[in-house]
Amino acid sequence: MSRTLFDQFAKQFFEAFLSPLGEVKTNFEVPGEPRFIDIWFSPSNQPSVNTEELGVLASIATLPCLFEPFRNQPNSSEVRSCLYKLFHVIADFQRQAKREEETVSEDELPRLWIITPSASDDLLAKACAVQSEDWLTGIYFLPKVLRTAIIAVNQLPRTPETLWLRIFGKGVIQKQAINEVIGFDVDDPRRSTILKLLATWKISIEASNLVEQEDRELIMTLSQAYLEWEQETQRRGIEQGQRQVVENLLKARFGELDQQLVEIIEPILQLPPQEYAALLLQLSSLQRQELLRRFS
Structure with a gap:
């Protein structure tokens, strides 16, 4: 197994x-x-x-x-x-x-x-x-x-x-490699890819009925990768939700999203939390050109 x-x-x-x-x-x-x-x-x-x-x-x-x-x-x-x-x-x-x-x-x-x-x-x-x-x-x-x-x-x-x-x-060698991957920038696609694979490996081992001592040690090695993957998944879920909110508000205010509006979504999402929240409250009253000047 x-x-x-x-x-x-x-x-x-x-x-x-x-x-x-x-x-x-x-x-x-x-x-x-x-x-x-x-x-x-x-x-x-x-x-x-x-x-x-x-x-x-x-x-x-x-x-x-x-x-x-x-x-x-x-x-x-x-x-x-x-x-x-x-x-x-x-x-x-x-x-x-x-x-x-x-x-x-x-x-x-x-x-x-x-x-x-x-x-x-x-x-x-x-x-x-x-x-x-x-x-x-x-x-x-x-x-x-x-x-x-x-x-x-x-x-x-x-x-x-x-x-x-x-x-x-195995052992320390693999653990060091995993820690190096965890140290990547959170937006590095390689980090996301390998953490997902390592997390899947850990889940598969735990789901099997035959867990030997070596497997228990491996599970410990993979645990940090699993936690990082879990946190990243939650973060990406939150980010996706925020993006959907911004897209919906822009559509409601200006109709269908054209290329100019699509290009300002990411800068809006990068705002500090308080500024982001304030902008959402103001969005229904902002003019298109005013919004584009601010974020283009």
Whole structure:
């Protein structure tokens, strides 16, 4: 159950944050095999967001890739299972290119990213995974022919560019990442998105009948994110209500809202509470040009 809920969170996370950069498919079936890839990503030629905001995650998402996030360190068998899926995807990728009479270089082939909260020296040695000078500490690459990397979240430097990977850590690592997100400006859409996903994860765990000790510790870690999300939801509800009041009063006073009136709604909502309340009382007697001069 714990693994299933983590998988659900991971899939929602990558859908939310990588969709602006390209196509994201979850539970993507391996061609010709009864196996599924957790997350399959195919980049877009024209991303719809500033990629710098996603840090290392954006650097990873420049090529087609498979994401396989683990809540606990994978064993050798699980790593082989991930590689098995990668090889089938690469084979299908090359067959499709051949059908379309296109040439695909080795560096353009899909890559596998195994995300794990930690990676022991034994696991890295068995996988022949080594650090690359071109990537941050904590990202290990298997031999080039395998097109695979292991991300040990607990070894990543604590910097803004690693934040969206450190969310997949455990214990203190994950708690630090969540606190960094909470510290974002309340109007930052990334803050709202991740808090909603973390809150949903917490609710799902609590709603399950099998809550283990590790789950209880995770619930404690997610509690602050849940409270922040709850407060933000309430705040947005209040703001939406205030916006609706202003829109209704403007419509009642001037008829349908044109572009000029729409543009002054936000400045009105930014007024201090006392000025905002006073304006609402005066609105029925204010002239259109007077109102536009004040807030345009």
